[in-house]
Amino acid sequence: MKMVFKFDGIDCAVCALKLEEKIKKIPNVNSCSINFLAQRIEIDALDKSIIDELTATCSSFEDGVSIKRIK
Amino acid sequence: MKKKFDFISLILATIVTIVLLIVHIIYGDVSLGINTVNNLVILPISLLFYLLVSYDLFIESFKKIRHKQFFDEVTLSLIATIAAFAIGEYVEALAVVVFFQVGERFEKYAVDKSRNSIKSILDLRPDKVTLYNDEIEKVVEPFDVNIGDLFIVKSGERVPIDGVVIEGKSSLDTSSITGESVPRSVKENDEILSGTINIGSPLVIKATKEFYNSTVSKMLDLVENASSQKANSEKFITKFAKIYTPIVISLAVLVAIIPPLIINYSDPSVWSNYIRTAASFLVISCPCALVLSVPMSYFVTLGEASKQKVLIKGSTFIDKFTKLKNIVLDKTGTITKGNFVVTSINPVEGTSKDELLKLAKYGEYYSNHPIAHAVLNNDKESLNKDLLKDYQEIDGQGVKVEYESSTLLIGNSKLLSSNNIEFNKVDSPFTILYVAYKGKYLGYIEIKDEIKESSKLAIANYHKNGVKKVIMLTGDNQNIAKVIAQDAGVDEFHANLLPLDKTNKLKEIQQNATTAFIGDGVNDAPSLTTSDIGISMGGIGSDITIDSSDVVIMDDDLNRVNDVIKMSKRNKLVVYENIIFALAVKIGVMILSLIPNLPIASYIMWFAIFADVGVTVICVFNSLRLALHVKKQN
Incomplete structure (x- = not known):
């Protein structure tokens, strides 16, 4: 299923690419694309169960990235 | 307050760096007693400002190392500065951190500016809905509204969800959705689109769609969806960024160790020369210029297009x-235009134009075809529908109806032929409506789509x-x-x-x-x-x-x-300019730093700083230029 999140807390484009790589490594995540400027994370994953690990991955990234699901 | 202090101290640090550079060039090797100006004056001042400016960078770097990110751009820059101090390049060490910070400010400014260009369309996103189920107002998030829920849109508010008016009469400003500048008046049972603004009295609306299926949500999605439809150059940059940093770091390590071992490992000045080269490599090791500027130009172009009422997926x-x-x-x-208009009315002798048009209007009274709208021209009220009976539409031909108890035919040539009515076929590039009444052909009406x-x-x-x-x-x-x-x-x-x-x-x-x-x-x-x-x-x-x-x-x-x-086309040019410029400068400086005995060799760190921060700032502002251009046009 496709999910879209808004994020807050990344202030460099290269960092966003790094987070993208980390999210791609979460089990059951098929693909992930981060748009740094639009502050959007798009994920294609097996089901909603990845959200917990996604939230954990994001909040432990650098100073903590908060995410909010918008779709 | 902190921000202001931050800003002032950064300007001060920049001035100090430049002054120190000048002092270093002119008096660097002059002796003061037993030592040089370099060691007695420049070292302590550089170190002091270095610590002031890089303090938070060190904190950032430690955090990242704790998160097992060892090759972060901040950490790499700091390693480069420590190397610079070690080989006596004090001003350069200070310059790396100062300009790193200055660059970050510029980048942040550019990012904010570029986000502004898409902001006008994002402002359409509603953040709340005033529910009105059971006549009680309750503010909720748009996501929490179900189909069938009632909600209120007051004067000046934007309609958050597509729906149908249950109560109230008002006018809507639809310009942000349809580009139509004339307000649309709405009453009960009218369907309305989200994203329009109520400019009259309050309306009670029943949601006919969920938020994410509503017009405004879909529009925003279209624009924001950009990340899943990346352009080839964006994909290239992403791949490039992944390999660029590791390659440059490896080169830096090799350059620091191998040449001194080959040339003369017992000569400290050889070591210091190649450590300087390696430090320069580390300074250039961030692909920031491209990773930020290339997506930014697309982002700005998408945003500017949306300002021109064009949404691109x-x-x-x-x-x-x-x-x-x-x-x-x-x-x-x-x-x-898609709205047909009557261009000529051509009655046969003995019939007036008004009569022919009146008959045509009666004939099309019940039809919903665009051509019928052209004939009727919003003039149903002058007609008495009680005069009509037995209305029937004949597919591909036209209409047959009893008007004042006699047969009225209106349609194309097939209709008249199949009813055995004599008439002259008109050869015209427009749509022709033939009219026959009481078994007699009375003329034709020419209709044109403008x-x-x-x-x-x-x-x-x-x-x-x-x-x-x-x-x-x-x-x-x-x-x-x-x-x-x-x-x-x-x-x-x-x-x-x-x-x-x-x-x-x-x-x-x-x-x-x-x-x-x-x-x-x-x-x-x-x-x-x-x-x-x-x-x-x-x-x-x-x-x-x-x-x-x-x-x-x-x-x-x-x-x-x-x-x-x-x-x-402008976007493409900017993207190419940025890619070529950034790569040329970065690779150029790396090659320069490898040439032994170059007259500028001792200043190579400065070139590296330019290749990193300077190039990033130039590329990013080059991308932002795409927004300025559109403004000028209007």
């Missing part, structure tokens, strides 16, 4: 616009913008098609096409060249999805439109496509 379509060779247009509603004023100019400009062929497709007959085609100035047209024929024709046309299809979206969904770029216009209210289009033009001006072609 992703960066990849911006690239496609630069390669556009064919534009295929639907006729009715795209090239033409070409939009903007169409001719727009089509002429397509050619100027590099489009090779403009082709019109229509379901109408050859005669009608020919007149419009000549008038509009298209290169080629195909008439008598059913919707499926249109799609097949389109496939044929786009076999060899990038092709855009422009249609009104409602009947053209298959063609919109088939084409390389599916552009719909003026049909924003319908569900299919946004889903099947790659580009949505919110108003109905064909010239918008020219604006987008121009923007896309």
